[in-house]
Amino acid sequence: MLFSAVLGIFSLSHVLSADGTVSYSERRQLARFPAVTLQNLFSRRLADELEEYFADHFPYRDSFRALKAAVHFWLFHQKDKDGLYYADGHLLKLDYPLREHAVLRAADKFSALYDTYLQGMRVFYAVIPDKNYFAAAKNGYPALDYRRLEALLADRLQEMKYISLFDCLELDDYFRTDLHWRQERLQAVVDRLAAEMGLPRDLASADYDKVALSPFYGAYYGQYGLPLPPEELVYLTNKAIEQASVKIYGQNDPAPVYDPAKFTGVDPYDIFLAGPVPLAEIENNLSITEKELILFRDSFGSSLAPLLLAAYRKITLVDLRYVSPALLGELLAFGTQDVLFLYNTHILNHGEMLK
Numbered sequence: 001m002l003f004s005a006v007l008g009i010f011s012l013s014h015v016l017s018a019d020g021t022v023s024y025s026e027r028r029q030l031a032r033f034p035a036v037t038l039q040n041l042f043s044r045r046l047a048d049e050l051e052e053y054f055a056d057h058f059p060y061r062d063s064f065r066a067l068k069a070a071v072h073f074w075l076f077h078q079k080d081k082d083g084l085y086y087a088d089g090h091l092l093k094l095d096y097p098l099r100e101h102a103v104l105r106a107a108d109k110f111s112a113l114y115d116t117y118l119q120g121m122r123v124f125y126a127v128i129p130d131k132n133y134f135a136a137a138k139n140g141y142p143a144l145d146y147r148r149l150e151a152l153l154a155d156r157l158q159e160m161k162y163i164s165l166f167d168c169l170e171l172d173d174y175f176r177t178d179l180h181w182r183q184e185r186l187q188a189v190v191d192r193l194a195a196e197m198g199l200p201r202d203l204a205s206a207d208y209d210k211v212a213l214s215p216f217y218g219a220y221y222g223q224y225g226l227p228l229p230p231e232e233l234v235y236l237t238n239k240a241i242e243q244a245s246v247k248i249y250g251q252n253d254p255a256p257v258y259d260p261a262k263f264t265g266v267d268p269y270d271i272f273l274a275g276p277v278p279l280a281e282i283e284n285n286l287s288i289t290e291k292e293l294i295l296f297r298d299s300f301g302s303s304l305a306p307l308l309l310a311a312y313r314k315i316t317l318v319d320l321r322y323v324s325p326a327l328l329g330e331l332l333a334f335g336t337q338d339v340l341f342l343y344n345t346h347i348l349n350h351g352e353m354l355k
Helices: 002-016 044-056 061-075 100-118 146-156 187-197 219-224 239-243 260-264 300-311 325-331
Strands: 084-087 090-093 122-128 161-164 209-216 231-237 245-248 279-283 292-297 314-318 338-344
Touching: 084 219, 090 219, 100 122, 100 146, 100 325, 100 338, 122 146, 122 187, 146 161, 161 187, 187 300, 187 338, 209 260, 231 239, 231 300, 239 300, 279 300, 292 300, 300 314, 300 338
Parallel strands: 122 161, 122 338, 292 314, 292 338
Antiparallel strands: 084 090, 209 231, 245 279, 279 314
């Protein structure tokens, strides 16, 4: 009788509750009720889609996810939940072991781009360490061999100049509940890039106004399940950034460098350059030079690019996760630009993510 009562109560709760469309804690769209057709009815597709739909819209779903996390950590004393763990005040996600074939695959893609489009240009590459570099090993978790990763890249990218960023960052330069770095903590990175790429010294001394948005909950917060205090997302702006215009590939209307309206969307980090897009161009009429930059990047580059604007008239951002290198000859005119490949270690360790 108790079992039947529980089923009845939760079934009634589900019927009476309106379906949501987005899970903000998990940063994704929720499954919709599937279309019931004869073709779906006599296949596994309908059953699979129904199972996904009911799981996504289960009553008090987030509360049960928190209960599951509490059981993982507090009852069973497990050190991680689905690869996610808490250490030194940060949420981190394990990325282990080093997948050498994937790193080499990424390096070969960069090398092929160089051979096809970039010969004779000033080409640099840099690696952004993930948070595990600062916390995993000392807290008893497995960590990548980061020196080996650098060696693999160096062997395949001898025609490019390497810029090391590992000593420019520390754990608190990243969000506590997210994988990304904090834009307001990137001055040492900007200084290193300026020195190695021969950029004007004015870049390192640029003045910015800070704008703080809150509450910010990172991508790991929802996956963790247990409550943690919110953070602030801070972005840096000045006259040059505010007047700059952004052209997104496939969109007719120009976009701003920062769009605070996206802070309340599925991923608040999308305020930087409209989030993940295949191709974007930032034009800055107040640049102190006529130089241009092509930045091959992942999502980390979205928050760094505005801090390089003072040195470049135009910055073109290319995300190889969403655009094929074979199309770049039709989309871009390669010539006298500086080129920077900037990727975090997670992307490099999963090089198959790049087209």
